[in-house]
Amino acid sequence: MTTNLNQIKFNYRPHLLKFRFEAGTSRGALTEKTSFLVSAFESEREQVKGWGEAGPLPKLSEDDIPDFEHRLADLCQRLSGEDIPKDKSEIITWVEAHIPNELPSIRFAFETALLDLLYGGNKKILNNPFYDQGRAIPINGLIWMGSEAFMLEQIDKKLADGFDCIKMKIGAIDFEQECALLGYIRDQYTSEEITIRVDANGAFQADEAMGKLQRLAAYDLHSIEQPIRQGQADQMKELCAHTPLPIALDEELIGVHDLTTKRALLETIRPQYIILKPTLLGGIKASEEWIDTAENLGIGWWITSALESNIGLNAIAQFTATREVQMPQGLGTGQLYQNNFTSPLTIEKGKLYYQKEKKWDQNV
Numbered sequence: 001m002t003t004n005l006n007q008i009k010f011n012y013r014p015h016l017l018k019f020r021f022e023a024g025t026s027r028g029a030l031t032e033k034t035s036f037l038v039s040a041f042e043s044e045r046e047q048v049k050g051w052g053e054a055g056p057l058p059k060l061s062e063d064d065i066p067d068f069e070h071r072l073a074d075l076c077q078r079l080s081g082e083d084i085p086k087d088k089s090e091i092i093t094w095v096e097a098h099i100p101n102e103l104p105s106i107r108f109a110f111e112t113a114l115l116d117l118l119y120g121g122n123k124k125i126l127n128n129p130f131y132d133q134g135r136a137i138p139i140n141g142l143i144w145m146g147s148e149a150f151m152l153e154q155i156d157k158k159l160a161d162g163f164d165c166i167k168m169k170i171g172a173i174d175f176e177q178e179c180a181l182l183g184y185i186r187d188q189y190t191s192e193e194i195t196i197r198v199d200a201n202g203a204f205q206a207d208e209a210m211g212k213l214q215r216l217a218a219y220d221l222h223s224i225e226q227p228i229r230q231g232q233a234d235q236m237k238e239l240c241a242h243t244p245l246p247i248a249l250d251e252e253l254i255g256v257h258d259l260t261t262k263r264a265l266l267e268t269i270r271p272q273y274i275i276l277k278p279t280l281l282g283g284i285k286a287s288e289e290w291i292d293t294a295e296n297l298g299i300g301w302w303i304t305s306a307l308e309s310n311i312g313l314n315a316i317a318q319f320t321a322t323r324e325v326q327m328p329q330g331l332g333t334g335q336l337y338q339n340n341f342t343s344p345l346t347i348e349k350g351k352l353y354y355q356k357e358k359k360w361d362q363n364v
Contacts, residue, residue, distance in 0.1 A: 010079055012076050019336055036068075037364065041121075049121050075103075094114075098110075105280070145173065161350070225247075236271075252265070275303075279316075305332075
């Protein structure tokens with residue numbers, strides 16, 4: 001018989017994350033971002049807590065809504081007092097039944113908090129070699145938009161830090177300048193030495209996208225993320241069918257929850273890759289459905305954090321490590337904030353490690 005986590009209580013608190021620099025995207029620059037930390041604990045053992053993070057992205061997340069905090073507070077109050085099975089799959093099923101689809105970051109936070117509690121409140125979310133054995137996850141080095149000089153400075157630093165996969169956000173400054181920056185890397189390193197990804201965040205117009213893809217292909221890129229904005233399935237299908245470089249869907253996956261609809265989207269567009277962001281897609285189960293569907297269709301994938309603090313990043317990294325990943329993942333965002341939580345998450349030479357000798361911030 002399955003035993004339960006008894007009389008679970010949920011609380012939350014907001015945490016304003018402050019960037020170390022102005023982080024530019026094609027949707028605008030970010031200087032700060034609010035995440036909501038969700039805690040779960042048994043009423044008779046309040047000192048043992050599991051933590052999750054609900055961090056909707058402004059102008060992008062499905063649950064970037066005016067009453068987000070009210071919805072979160074209501075769920076924490078309404079779901080407190082429940083007995084929840086002590087089993088990973090049953091916890092995820094319970095969360096799916098109690099948190100609506102349209103609140104994906106809250107669903108992920110509840111999944112994570114309960115799984116952390118299941119494993120004793122030690123920041124372990126799942127059985128995985130990243131946490132259990134200290135096995136590294138390869139990651140890409142992220143180059144944020146900004147002035148040409150700022151982007152060049154970031155490129156030089158990532159290369160000096162030992163990254164062999166660079167991801168550059170494009171679409172905000174002059175396209176010729178962006179091509180020149182890509183050329184700067186390629187003049188020094190071949191594609192065998194340094195992998196380059198670019199992320200347009202939907203910045204290209206549909207009628208100009210193919211021409212830009214042809215220009216970008218000259219730099220021997222690994223892939224481009226979301227060249228045109230989501231919701232243009234016919235145009236994206238056409239691009240994916242004739243593109244000179246692989247296309248990865250990102251924003252295109254947001255708001256698609258039904259398994260049948262997920263498969264239909266991928267069968268229609270037939271991208272070369274998809275990118276999974278659990279905070280935006282609805283957590284572990286939702287991401288697993290996307291991965292399994294993509295693999296059945298011969299579509300590649302990787303996992304990316306979405307500007308979470310180290311609480312959310314830790315959960316995403318552990319989920320990633322449950323799969324045998326060889327390709328660099330997008331898990332390098334923990335260094336972005338000046339007031340992130342101290343944690344065992346450590347980046348060395350383009351790899352993310354969980355170093356257990358390092359302790360978590362006492363406040364989480």
